[in-house]
Amino acid sequence: MSPLRILVVAPAWVGDAVISQPLLMLLKARQPAAAIDVLAPAWVGPVFERMPEVSAVIASPFAHGELAWARRRAVAGTLAAARYAQCIVLPNSLKSALIPWLAGIPLRTGYLGERRYGLLNNRRKLDTTRLPRLVDRFAALANADGAALPCPLPDPALRVDSAAQAIAQARLGLRRDRPIVALCPGAEYGPAKRWPEAHFAEVANAIQAKGSQVWIFGSGKDAAIGAAIADMAPAAVNLCGRTSLAEVIDLLALADLVLTNDSGLMHVAAAVGCRVIAVFGSSTPDYTPPLSPRATTISLKLACSPCFERTCPLGHTNCLNQLKPQRIHDTIEDVAPSI
Numbered sequence: 175m176s177p178l179r180i181l182v183v184a185p186a187w188v189g190d191a192v193i194s195q196p197l198l199m200l201l202k203a204r205q206p207a208a209a210i211d212v213l214a215p216a217w218v219g220p221v222f223e224r225m226p227e228v229s230a231v232i233a234s235p236f237a238h239g240e241l242a243w244a245r246r247r248a249v250a251g252t253l254a255a256a257r258y259a260q261c262i263v264l265p266n267s268l269k270s271a272l273i274p275w276l277a278g279i280p281l282r283t284g285y286l287g288e289r290r291y292g293l294l295n296n297r298r299k300l301d302t303t304r305l306p307r308l309v310d311r312f313a314a315l316a317n318a319d320g321a322a323l324p325c326p327l328p329d330p331a332l333r334v335d336s337a338a339q340a341i342a343q344a345r346l347g348l349r350r351d352r353p354i355v356a357l358c359p360g361a362e363y364g365p366a367k368r369w370p371e372a373h374f375a376e377v378a379n380a381i382q383a384k385g386s387q388v389w390i391f392g393s394g395k396d397a398a399i400g401a402a403i404a405d406m407a408p409a410a411v412n413l414c415g416r417t418s419l420a421e422v423i424d425l426l427a428l429a430d431l432v433l434t435n436d437s438g439l440m441h442v443a444a445a446v447g448c449r450v451i452a453v454f455g456s457s458t459p460d461y462t463p464p465l466s467p468r469a470t471t472i473s474l475k476l477a478c479s480p481c482f483e484r485t486c487p488l489g490h491t492n493c494l495n496q497l498k499p500q501r502i503h504d505t506i507e508d509v510a511p512s513i
Contacts, residue, residue: 188438250276364484375406
């Protein structure tokens with residue numbers, strides 16, 4: 175008989191992609207011979223390529239919110255030939271459930287949402303009290319409905335490509351002769367998740383004065399943020415927009431410490447084993463914490479947070495502006511005194 179094949183429809187955020195790995199780990203542990211493929215947007219594909227549980231990453235060619243009915247039928251036709259036994263749909267949108275239905279996959283699992291009753295035939299009602307974290311909600315889809323999750327869940331663990339790491343390091347002229355502190359000052363969701371650039375720069379200057387080096391990571395969308403920090407902390411190396419996501423995965427693994435917002439790179443850093451200090455503003459570590467015993471989260475826990483808004487609805491972003499660099503200095507002294 176052909177081995178069991180399972181398709182997972184991936185989320186569109188880098189952090190959520192990392193958070194989905196415990197689900198894949200549970201599926202693989204229970205069915206070691208199963209082939210698990212992931213249908214993912216191109217910008218999160220590199221994350222799944224670093225998960226040993228994944229057999230193949232299939233590019234989803236759709237922009238956010240795009241229906242593209244004819245192309246969805248074409249993708250579904252290709253997937254139908256793979257004869258998947260089950261599909262697990264992680265996003266809650268109707269569009270994300272269309273392709274598995276069109277492909278005729280017999281068991282289609284996911285949470286209720288956006289009137290997709292006919293598209294999913296193994297529908298789950300989300301119990302947010304029983305499953306408070308996003309990682310729990312994803313992982314529960316590997317189980318029978320209502321079954322208990324393993325406690326603790328396994329943490330994400332992305333594979334680091336040492337050969338590619340060396341190539342990226344040489345291309346960018348990066349040295350490892352001093353401790354490395356990585357800054358991840360972006361957050362694609364919006365400014366209500368971004369600690370102020372001046373605060374990052376103050377920490378960078380203090381770190382460099384003690385003899386460590388600072389690398390700033392981010393996508394091309396974070397180029398202006400990285401440049402602003404580098405202007406205030408001139409010795410820092412600004413890598414924003416100069417690396418692919420695959421290169422960031424490998425290079426972050428070299429860091430002795432990562433200071434980050436609640437972002438996709440926060441989850442990547444935790445999943446490659448870094449010591450992480452994560453700053454939370456409009457969001458909360460109760461929902462999407464960095465999943466690692468080496469991670470420390472910091473939040474002022476103001477009365478107005480978490481609001482989960484992209485921009486501060488009160489116009490002051492006090493949840494981040496009032497979190498001063500001294501709090502970070504003190505935390506670094508506690509968790510990484512050699513930095």
